[in-house]
Amino acid sequence: MAQLSIRVNERMWKIIATPDTPLLYVLSNELGLQGPRFGCGLAQCGSCSVLVEGIETRSCVTLVGSIGSKSVTTLEGLSSWFARQKGLSKVPALHPVQQAMIDEQALQCGYCYNGMIIKAAELLSKVSQPSEAQIRSAMNGHLCRCGTYPRITKAIQRASRMMPEVNK
Amino acid sequence: MTSSLTGAAFARRDFLKGGGALIIGFSLCGAVFGQEGVDFVAFAAGPDQPDLKQLDTWLAIHANNTATIFLGYVELGQGSSTALLQIAAEELDLNMNQVKSARLDTNWSPNQGATAASAAIARGGPRIRAAAAEARRALLTLASKRLNAPVDRLAVFNGMVSVVDNPTRTVAYGALLGDKPFHVPFTGTAPLKPVSAYKVVGTRVPRNDIPDKVSGKHVYIQHVRMAGMLHGRVVRPRGQSAYAAGAKVLNVDESSVRNFPNARIVRRRDFIGVVAPNEWDAIRA
Incomplete structure (x- = not known):
């Protein structure tokens, strides 16, 4: 066990953990975050995804000791991350992808949607108007056992249409 | 009694843990119809x-x-x-x-x-x-x-x-x-x-x-935390079949968890598990 400092959602946290602890366990057990969730534990499903320096990362196989000074963003901090990225003066209650998931009534159980939203937010941060093929390609590594893929695609398209407005 | 993060035995263990409630729900269907x-x-x-x-x-x-x-x-x-x-x-x-x-x-x-x-x-x-x-x-x-x-x-x-x-x-x-x-x-x-x-x-x-689910506020069962709660993992021997064809425990090497001072072995007949206050300790033990 060692004392480690990690930056999560723009806040520094001191935690006691062995450096080989997967980041996911630190986020859910030490920090009490409910966004990233254990799905497969093998980086196959994406329900544990977080952003590390803006890059979608599977927290179940990312060792907390490897994070160092990098900035971790979870679902809980996504709208703040978005506001910083876009230079918005006010942090919206939800990231446009989150709002679009509500507007499309996309999810059923919602367990995988942490990863769906994180990945879609990463995609839109790089490509603000992705084609359906780009969406399908980006979301390929995220699994939804409820099978809500068509609505996820529609919601990301809806969110992408909201992007130019917030870019102004 | 150790398991690597990427080991197949570990993955199956957690998969079953996650799906357990659903399986139980469906197994009660007959009773529901009957009543x-x-x-x-x-x-x-x-x-x-x-x-x-x-x-x-x-x-x-x-x-x-x-x-x-x-x-x-x-x-x-x-x-x-x-x-x-x-x-x-x-x-x-x-x-x-x-x-x-x-x-x-x-x-x-x-x-x-x-x-x-x-x-x-x-x-x-x-x-x-x-x-x-x-x-x-x-x-x-x-x-x-x-x-x-x-x-x-x-x-x-x-x-x-x-x-x-x-x-x-x-x-x-x-x-x-x-x-x-x-x-x-x-x-x-x-x-x-x-x-x-x-x-x-x-x-x-x-x-x-939906709103609580997209914002991370929804409490899934995996988020439930009780005072004094221990995390546990079931030990499944390699090659064990599913449902009632369980392996017989020959012996348990209690010293195998000695590197995790807070971890304890739980044994009920041929069921063996490990519990620890820290989830990662329970997994590694």
Whole structure:
């Protein structure tokens, strides 16, 4: 066990953990975050995804000791991350992808949607108007056992249409 | 008794842990079908559970003219917690902003059996509908006395009861009963609203579970934390078959967890697990 400092959602946290602890366990057990969730534990499903320096990362196989000074963003901090990225003066209650998931009534159980939203937010941060093929390609590594893929695609398209407005 | 993060045995262990509740739910399907009856209260309440034959078990009317509906089915993303509220709102002549459900708890939720077989609406719906209709009847009886008008000359809109012949005379549900119990038996005999008069059922209503799920506020069972809770992992020997074809334990090397001072081995006959305050310790042990 060692004392480690990690930056999560723009806040520094001191935690006691062995450096080989997967980041996911630190986020859910030490920090009490409910966004990233254990799905497969093998980086196959994406329900544990977080952003590390803006890059979608599977927290179940990312060792907390490897994070160092990098900035971790979870679902809980996504709208703040978005506001910083876009230079918005006010942090919206939800990231446009989150709002679009509500507007499309996309999810059923919602367990995988942490990863769906994180990945879609990463995609839109790089490509603000992705084609359906780009969406399908980006979301390929995220699994939804409820099978809500068509609505996820529609919601990301809806969110992408909201992007130019917030870019102004 | 160690397991690597990427080992196949480890993955299977956690997969089964995650899916366990669902498997149990489906295994009860037969029992649920067997108990289905013609009356509206098909299940027996346990000794410490609310009495299904009392209207107060099913809903409460608050002073602010809203209602809490006590549902007996779990919201698993199928949308039943929204649809059942629509059914209740319809019979009570309330709008969707005036109804909410209580978090499921065996201390106060009516026992409606397992949430399985796509039956939350098919079986739960008629009971909620009958309970809401019975509540409306009880409320109109109170309103009749308060407004000094016969029940059949009363109308209700958004929980406001008015006299048909003199619409200026009104009283709200909340003023009639606000946060007090009905103390009325649930008989299932109250007249139901005809489908042709429906305003809420049959319309598209946004699901009430979605906002918390997209923002990380929804509490999944994996997030439940109890005081003094230990994390556990089941030890599954390589090659073990599923269901009842379990391996026999020959011996347990307790020293294999000595590197994790807080970890303990749990053994019940041929079942072996490891528990520890720290989840990663339990996994590694």
